[in-house]
Amino acid sequence: MDFIVLSLIKAALVAFILLTALAYLQWIERKVIAHIQLRVGPYRVGPHGLLQPLADVVKLITKEGVIPSHVNKLFYLMAPWMAVVLALISIAVIPFGPQITVGPITTWMQLTDLRIGILFVLAVSSIGVYGVALGGWASNNKYSLLGGLRSSAQMISYELPLALAVAAPLLLANTLSFRDMVNYQAGYWLGFIPHWNVLPQIIGFVVFLIAGFAETNRVPFDLPEAENELVAGFHTEYSSMKFAAFFMAEYANMVTVTAVATLLFLGGWLPPFPEPYSDFVPIIVFVVGGLIAIYHGLNPARRMDKYTLPVTGLVFLAIAALFGLSLFVPVLKTILMALFWFCAKVGILLFIFIWVRATSPRFRYDQLMRFAWTFMFPLAMLNLLVTGLVVALTSK
Amino acid sequence: MTALIFFIFAGFAVFCAINLVAQTHPIASALSLIGVMGSLAILYLQLGGEFIAAAQVIVYAGAIMVLFVFVIMLLNAGAEGTSLQVSNFAKYLGIFLLAAFLGLISFIIQSMLPKTEGVVFGAFQGGTALGIGRKLFTQYLLPFEVTSVLILIAIVGAIVLARKEI
DSSP states (O other), X not given: OHHHHHHXXXXXXXXXXXXXXXXXXXXXXHHHHHHHTTOOOSOSSSGGGTTHHHHHHHHHHHSOOOOOTTSOHHHHHHHHHHHHHHHHGGGGGOOOSOEEEETTEEEESSSOOOTTHHHHHHHHHHHTHHXXXXXXXXXXXXXXXXXXXXXXXXXXXXXXHHHHHHHHHHHHHTOSOHHHHHHHTOSEEXXXXXXXXXXXXXXXXXXXXXXXXXXXXXXXXXXGGOHHHHTTGGGTTOOHHHHHHHHHHHHHHHHHHHHHHHHHHSOTTOXXXXXXXXXXXXXXXXXXXXXXXXXXXXXXXXXXXHHHHHHHHHHHHHHHHHHHHHTTOHHHHHHHHHHHHHHHHHHHHXXXXXXXXXXXXXXXHHHHHHIIIIIIHHHHHHHHHHHHHHHHHHOO | OHHHHHHHHHHHHHHHHHHHHHOXXXXXXXXXXXHHXXXXXXXXXXXXXXXXXHHIIIIIIIIIHHXXXXXXXXXXXXXXXXXXXXXXXXXXXXXXXXXXXXXXXXXXXHHHSOOOOOOOTTOOOTTSHHHHHHHHHTTTHHHHHHHHHHHHHHHHHHHHHHOSOO
8 A cells, every 4th residue: 555655646746847847848948049049038927937838838728729620530639648648658667866765665766667667668659659640640631641741750760770779778788677777877987987878878879869859859850840841740730738738748758858868878867976076066056056146136137137036046045055954864865966967967968959959950851861761770780789799798 | 456457458459459340441440450559568568578568569559550550641541431231130140140150269279278277467477578588599599580581581572572673
């Protein structure tokens, strides 16, 4: 019974944090793109547009959900639901940290550890394409259909290099479980270089990330929804919450891809510096961030800045104080450090996703396919072969 | 609990399999087939074949069926009309005859099979990636390699057939 209650609490916590993060990821994306393009981005709703995600949610819920008369109703309604469920389910096997003991309870910072966790994520992501393909087909609209077709062709093509890139670190660690994968990456070469898979597997990491862009239908691989050729691609006929479901699925897929990249290549929740030094990094980061915010609050560039930025700075300093406090409370330290490093790595990768979106143009369709089959696939294959050879020669 | 899960997914697999044949629209049939494969994966999982279950979903439901759906969408195949005219009498008689036939078949199979103990969920432990890999590269190495050559021949054959001039 304890197990069920504990799992329910963990699931509720993870679901709440994930959904909030998805809403704010969209805010962050708009802000980052705006700043790269020298704009301010969302600014009107709440301080610095912080309540914009909430306003968007209210808007999407209260909008009229139009169902066009020419659609295949069953599949039309099923597609967004499929897309979002399959996108959110992967989080169940993602570990956020090590085993923790709070009072009498000992548990992992993970919903469940499958022995085939990595295969599970691959399987779920390979089914995820049906949401997009089906939505495009059921809309009974030529632009939607083209979007759905492109999506399925793109997914099949990029699944291969993705899977081959994943296989190489699996060979090194000799496991299919995320937990063991991270444990394998613990430790340091020469005492200070982290023992992460990204160093021997730099080619695999890059291939994985590029294929990840394609799997999540993000720029420069966003051909399924290329708005200057296909109106809006597969979701042209979708409105209201059905559109929001596709939108959420895209962001959830981004989080999944970056989390998997973090776990497979970047050492998951492990810090990049040896133990005593890594403890001070979050404190320094938050103190510096807080001081910068306070400085800009005292020299405001805009009218509201003199209220919002000092508050942000104080919040940052409070977080820094929490991290400082955690140095004396072992349980808190384990939780906070793991979460900090995991979120930092996932956040940096997500930033790269957004950065690329703000700066690169879209591939042409034939370029996309040629790139997958003549460059990515052979490269990933070669990487896997070399890794296999090295593992075979070095293991007993 | 395991029995309950088994019956739910076995029932779902049978339902999807019947639906696959009964549907007139190719996309609906393809989706039913995906349902069958997904349910089978759950059954494999219950029997302890976790790697097979994952491979089932990745390869069949995730890759092969995506290609199926892709081709159906590309050809824009519409619903097929039923060209078969069947009288009501034949329909009702057919149900009884089919039930009798299936009962007979299952009886014969059951009486032919040697008496063994029933399958116990969770008893089989060799379904991990390690176990499968070991079997595949020791005991079943020859069939494995022969199959891979066969698939290669099939790919080359398909390309030769599809492109007249190379």
